[in-house]
Structure formats: structure tokens, C-alpha cells
């Protein structure tokens with residue numbers, strides 16, 4: 001709870017923060033103040049949210065270096081930001097992107113799963129479920145602007161969005177590589193992938209823990225569009241306009257109809273899924289796999 005309060009994202013007026021910035025720099029404000037009239041920003045330790053009320057588009061920027069890994073603070077910030085945006089009548093669409101060079105998100109923070117007891121595993125997994133659930137069931141149009149590598153939990157963010165745009169860079173990878181880490185994608189994430197790629201492709205992707213380069217991800221339909229890196233965000237904004245041309249109520253009902261089965265299955269198995277995770281991740285054999293994987297990640301640098 002303390003952590004929730006500490007990291008509670010505070011929406012502040014864009015006008016006052018811009019003026020404050022000008023005042024801090026001791027410079028005349030370069031932008032006319034009306035340019036900020038409709039902007040609201042919130043920043044927490046891991047996530048920044050900028051909502052332009054005049055367009056109805058919020059940009060959520062992941063800003064947790066070195067790799068935007070999803071630790072408890074990240075998950076808490078994410079849930080709070082989503083709740084605020086969902087309740088904000090001025091917000092119709094959300095773009096997810098990263099401020100960390102070359103990485104969209106490295107997925108779950110492995111340190112949150114390594115060397116921790118079942119109580120921590122329970123709290124952590126509930127927060128992971130909540131992140132997926134809030135995004136997957138969002139009323140907003142959600143677009144992932146994937147401007148870097150996006151393995152595992154990073155791919156989860158993309159998969160649960162309505163549309164995925166990725167930087168056209170063959171060095172960036174995306175996919176669910178959980179099996180490589182010695183863990184298993186939960187059923188709701190597997191279902192989410194099946195809906196996107198189909199059963200056969202998902203089976204191969206998950207069993208082989210495949211990470212696809214951006215061009216390969218486009219080929220199999222894991223992402224919808226590739227654009228040069230500097231155009232990822234602007235393309236996401238243009239794409240949003242197309243989705244906004246459909247009336248919200250009919251688009252939202254259609255989305256919820258398409259996703260209902262997966263959501264219902266998740267909700268009725270949520271507690272079992274948490275218990276399975278806590279039992280699974282605290283097993284000696286799984287801890288050993290996680291330790292080996294972590295060591296490999298560290299060794300990469302040496």
C-alpha cells in the first residue's frame with residue numbers, strides 16, 4: 001500500500017508544468033500557452049503518461065532503464081495509470097511506447113521471481129494478471145508502438161493491444177520466449193496469442209520459445225505494421241485517427257464481444273492461476289533454471 005501511495009501517478013496541469021519548466025530555466029516560454037491547454041501529464045518512477053484531451057489520445061511511455069523490466073513498481077504504476085485513463089472521459093485511445101533506446105520492454109523482472117517466497121509470488125502474479133487484464137479489456141483503442149525489442153512480458157503488452165506497430169529493425173525481436181527461461185506462458189496469454197496467430201503458429205512459437213525479428217514478426221502476423229523507427233509514434237497517432245472514425249460504443253461492444261470468452265475464462269480461473277504460479281515458480285528446479293538464465297544474461301556483458 002505504501003508503495004502504491006508513493007508511486008501514485010499525479011496528473012498535473014500541462015500549463016503549470018510548462019510554466020514551471022520555463023521559470024526553472026529562467027527563459028521566456030518558447031511555446032504559446034494555448035498549445036498546452038489540453039495536455040495533462042503524469043510521471044511516476046517507471047511510466048510517464050501524456051494525455052492530449054483535445055485529441056483524446058494518451059501516450060504511455062515506459063521509462064524504466066536499463067530494459068523496462070516489469071518489477072512491482074512498474075506493475076503498480078501501470079495499473080494506476082490505466083485506471084485513471086479508463087475513467088477519464090477525455091481519453092479515447094492509448095499508445096504504448098518506450099523511452100529506453102532499443103528496448104520496448106524486457107518483460108517480467110526476473111529478480112521478482114528469483115529467490116522469493118510463495119507470498120511474494122502471489123502478490124507479484126496478481127499484479128502481472130492485472131496488467132494484462134486492464135489492457136486486454138480496456139475500452140480505449142490501444143496501440144503498441146514497439147520501438148525496440150519486446151520479449152515475453154513486452155510481447156504481452158503488444159499482444160493485448162488492439163494494434164501493433166514495430167520499428168523496422170531486424171535487430172529488434174519480439175515473441176514469447178518463456179520456455180527458454182524455464183517458465184511457461186499462462187493460459188490467458190497463450191489464448192491471447194492463439195487469437196492473434198492461430199493455433200499451429202502459437203504452438204510452434206511457444207514450444208520453441210521463438211523470438212522473431214521485426215520482419216519475421218510481420219510475416220507471421222505478430223505485428224501489424226513495420227515503419228522506420230523515427231516514424232513509429234507518428235504512425236501510431238495516424239492509425240489512432242482511423243480507429244477513432246468508428247463510433248466508440250459500437251467499437252467497444254465489438255471488442256468486448258471478441259474478447260469475452262478469454263476474459264470469462266481468465267476471471268473464473270484467476271485464483272487457480274495464482275496458486276499454480278506460486279507453486280511452480282518456487283520449485284527448486286524452476287529456481288535453478290531462472291538462476292542459470294540470469295547468469296547467462298549477466299555473462300553476455302562480461
Ligand SMILES: CCCCCCCCCCCCC/C=C/C(=O)SCCNC(=O)CCNC(=O)[C@H](O)C(C)(C)COP(=O)(O)OP(=O)(O)OC[C@H]1O[C@@H](n2cnc3c(N)ncnc32)[C@H](O)[C@@H]1OP(=O)(O)O
Pocket residue numbers: 066067069102103105106107108109110111149151152153154177178181183184185186276277280281297298300301
Ligand atoms: C502447470 C504449470 C503452469 C503454471 C504457470 C506458471 C507460470 C510461470 C511464469 C510465467 C511467466 C510468463 C509471462 C512473462 C514472463 C517474462 O516476461 S520472463 C522475462 C523474459 N525476458 C527475457 O528473456 C528478456 C531478457 N533480456 C534480454 O533479452 C535483453 O536484456 C534485451 C531486452 C534484448 C536488451 O538487451 P541489451 O540492451 O543488450 O541489455 P542487457 O545488457 O541484456 O540487459 C541490461 C541489464 O538488464 C538486465 N535484464 C535484462 N532483462 C531482464 C529481465 N527480464 N529481468 C531482470 N533483469 C533483466 C540484464 O541482466 C542486465 O543487467 P546488468 O548486467 O546488471 O546490467
